[in-house]
Amino acid sequence: MFSAVHSDRSGRIVVAADYAAAMSDGSSIGPLAAAVPLPAGSDVVQLPGRTGIGLDRAGRPRELGQGRWGVAAIVPIGYLRMGVPAYADDPGQPPLRPRAYAAVGADTNGELVVSAVALESDAAAADGRSAADLVARITATQREHPSSRVLRQLARCAKDYRCRAAANAFLGRHDCALPVAAPRNERPPEVLALHDDADAAPTEPAAFRPTPEELVDAASRHLEGGGTVVAFGRACEGEPLLAVRLIDDAIVGIRERTRLGTIHLETNGSLPIALRRLCEAGLDSVAIRLASARAETYEAIHRPDGFRFADVRASIASVISARVSVALRVLTLPGLTDRQRELDALIGLAGELPAKSSLVLCGLAADPQRSLRVAPASEPAEGMERMLDRLHTDAAHLRIVALPRPLVRL
Structure with a gap:
């Protein structure tokens, strides 16, 4: 199981070990799937004004807390994202800058993983x-x-x-x-x-x-x-x-x-x-x-x-x-x-x-x-x-x- 991650207001990435990593498929929120180690060349970005969401011990989506913003990755060429980040949208905030945001989590060593698959091994x-x-x-x-x-x-x-x-x-x-x-x-x-x-x-x-x-x-x-x-x-x-x-x-x-x-x-x-x-x-x-x-x-x-x-x-x-x-x-x-x-x-x-x-x-x-x-x-x-x-x-x-x-x- 992967742990949820979020960022603080300074942009520091924090592992929320009490929550499982979540992702959205566009209609519902579930466990982070198709996770691979964060590929070299990825960009890790915060989602300002969007509270990150993880899964509690019963598997239910929960907001991670005020000021704990969602995190996403932009995977490099050769990879295709499989899920988008799970977060609570705030209608009062402007739209996120358009990017190909992919859901992320952390493994047992605290290393980031991302919901993506490799389409071509030599694209890099x-x-x-x-x-x-x-x-x-x-x-x-x-x-x-x-x-x-x-x-x-x-x-x-x-x-x-x-x-x-x-x-x-x-x-x-x-x-x-x-x-x-x-x-x-x-x-x-x-x-x-x-x-x-x-x-x-x-x-x-x-x-x-x-x-x-x-x-x-x-x-x-x-x-x-x-x-x-x-x-x-x-x-x-x-x-x-x-x-x-x-x-x-x-x-x-x-x-x-x-x-x-x-x-x-x-x-x-x-x-x-x-x-x-x-x-x-x-x-x-x-x-x-x-x-x-x-x-x-x-x-x-x-x-x-x-x-x-x-x-x-x-x-x-x-x-x-x-x-x-x-x-x-x-x-x-x-x-x-x-x-x-x-x-x-x-x-x-x-x-x-x-x-x-x-x-x-x-x-x-x-x-x-x-x-x-x-x-x-x-x-x-x-x-x-x-x-x-x-x-x-x-x-x-x-x-x-x-x-x-x-x-x-x-």
């Missing part, structure tokens, strides 16, 4: 944010390319906001983000954010619109220097399909410079015609980002501006017909994604993808309790473990992963 290799020489590499690269606005922006993203894909630009490995300062065409409620919280803390989009030549220079440098993927549409970016002309020119220029690596796009799939144009320009892989495969839930969460869920489905079909590698990047939230109707819809959509395509599972950044009110449930959640079991069984033709991998045209 794609995260160089803790590399000892990162700052030195950033400095050296900027000295070598002093006029590159793209590298200057990526340096700021890597150092100030700890963006994983920005850091990779200076480490010459894995995927590198290519910022294009695209506008947004989604207006989600303030209690959630449509990004993968383990990848970055998006707070500052690019302050300039790069030229195609600037993007070509940054991309070819990465791919010719050991990197495997360059990606449009990451983290703090808006919707890249709204910058289709710029990206089209950049893709053509990259492929004129080098045939190495994968040119990847992450998108909400709002503009099927624009997406088809980028596929024809030489795009290698596409990940369609969504928090639900049900139109009603999708539109309540994403609040699309100028498009509907039918356009997203048309984009998926367009990518498949263009014979470009496709993935669904599913933003998961316990209590939402694991509802039966949500699962049925996701499995149905996944069934339209070619064999060996990917389901990229990551955590939806959200206030765990208030975000569920955006799409109220008419049924209890089945649990995240059941969700994974169903995906492995009913979408067995797909790869379930934590990161898009270097891919080529099918």
